[in-house]
Amino acid sequence: MEDDNKIKISADRLWSDLNEVGKIGYSEGRGVTRTALSDADLEAKEWLSQKMKSAGLDVRIDAATNIIGLLETAKTRPAKILAIGSHLDTVPSGGMFDGALGVVAALECARVIKEHGIKLPWDIEVINFSDEEAAHNAGTVGSRAMIGQLTAKEIYVSKAKGIPPFSEDMKRMGKDPERIGEAARDPKIFEAVLELHIEQGNRLYTEGIQIGAVTGIVGIYRYGVTVKGEANHAGTTPMHLRDDALVKAAPVFTLLPQWVRARSKEMVGTIGQVTVEPGATNVIPGNCSFIVELRSMKRKDMVAIRDVLHEWVGSQQGCTMKTIYEKDSVKLSEQVIDAIATAAEAEGMSYIRMPSGAGHDTQSFAPFVPCGMIFVPCKEGKSHCPQEWIEPHQAADGCQVLLRTVLELAKRAER
Ligand SMILES: [Zn+2]
Incomplete structure (x- = not known):
């Protein structure tokens, strides 16, 4: 068998592909806008299908518009699948x-494995998951549909007026929304799922570390809070007779960060969306609603802050709170994390084990399939903006560790 040290990805080919796809949906000063199933996303999907075909992969588009490129590398059949993927859709004005x-x-990775004629204990699938970035709802x-965790009715709902639901847009690819359930696959067919991603935070960047072996993905809890007051004329209502909803809500904007910081170092809490109604300069706010978001690996910390928030809400007149959702954190596979660490070491790269503060497709699979994620640093930790940037060597480092992880997992499977 070939020496693993000699199996190298092509940094030039990788960078050239990144630049080619990076032009799709790009506009000067506004970064990349390739929201799921938009014209630009469809173009990127087509670009990928062609690239996969010319790399010798067997390409299909599943019932949820995911693109799957199969490379038959298994020594024996029937074979399990090692899935490697992420998403080509972006947020508006993303990177x-x-x-x-x-x-x-x-x-x-698939190209290199094919070029070297490497045989593995399983087949490889390269996957582009659809709508990771919540363009519709x-x-x-795509990843939740593939693992059978998508609730069929959610694809018929859109998150805001003027945005079509996923069900409507998937027809653009000739897919029938009624049949989206057919995208679901038995978790047992997967040996593991791997994803390389930029960190989207500044830990690796600040500490000058090449690779992050992701230990888990944080849970996210979101609550909608509404404070009611009384709308009235801003010129004629004296201060002592006002029931201003915004003023009543205001203390919690500074209390929340204090509660979170007092509770845990690794937890974050944000109020990023506030609506004041009726929302006019000359009207006292009659209604103030906002969303509280908590993120942590630890459920008990999020529950604790939720309870404090609940208590605060209860102590305010005309204040109510409802749960939008509570998604717990997931742990990634110890075996895969260990294989990533071994791969980084073998490639002579610095690495740390770290949790992910952002959600990813891998999260959908983690409760059912052994999963691993590799992070590379991004400039100043910026992402979801036109300034998002990584250097060519950082992309290559991540890709090389991804490939080495596949080889490492193969070695372990054969032991
Ligand atoms: Zn992402």
């Missing part, structure tokens, strides 16, 4: 690496 790096790197649509 060219979030998601795309993982897809393009997966393709590069909730995100990670």
Whole structure:
């Protein structure tokens, strides 16, 4: 068998692919806009299908519009699948690496494995998951559909007026929404799922570390809070007779960060969306609603802050709170994390084990399939913006560790 040290990805080919796909949906000063199932996303999907075909992969588009490229590498049949993927869709005015790096790197790994004629204990699938970024409603649509965790009715709902639901847009690819359930696959067919991604935070960047072996993905709890007051004329209502909803809500905007910081170092809490109604300069706010988001690996910390928030809400007149959702954190596979660490070491790269503060497609699979994620640093930790950037050597480092992890997992499977 070939020496693993000699099996190298092509940094040039990887960078050139990243730049090609990075042009799709790009506009000067506004970054990349390739929202799921938009014209640009369809173009990127087509680009990927062609690239996969010319790499010798067997390409199909499943019932949820995921693109799957199969490379038959198994020594024996029937064979399990090692899936490697991410997403090509972006947020509006996003960057060219979030998601795309993982897809393009997966393709590069498949190419190298094929070129070297490497046989593995399983087949490889390169996957582009559809609508990771929540363009229509909730995100990670494609990955959840694939693992059978998508509730069929959610694809008929859109998150805001003027945005078509996923069900409507999937018809653009000739897919029948009624049949989206057919995308579901038995978790047992997967040996593991791997994803390379930019960190989207500044830990690796600040500490100058090449690779993050992701230990888990944080849970997210979101609550909608509404404070009622009384709308009235801003000029004629004296201060002592006002029932201003915004003023009543205001203390919680500074209390929340205090509660969170007092509770845990690794937890974060954000109020990023506030609506004041009727929302006019000359009207006292009659209604103030906002969303509280908590993220942590630890359920008990999020529950504790939820309870404190609940208590605060109860102490305010005309204040109510409802749960939008509570998604617990997931742990990634110890075996796969260990294989990633071994791969980074073998490639002579610095690495740390770290949790992910952002959600990813891998999260959908983690409760059912052994999963691993590899992070590379991104400039100043910026993402979901046009300034999102990684250097060519950072992309190559991540891709090389991804490939080495596949080889390492193969070695372990054969032991
Ligand atoms: Zn992403």
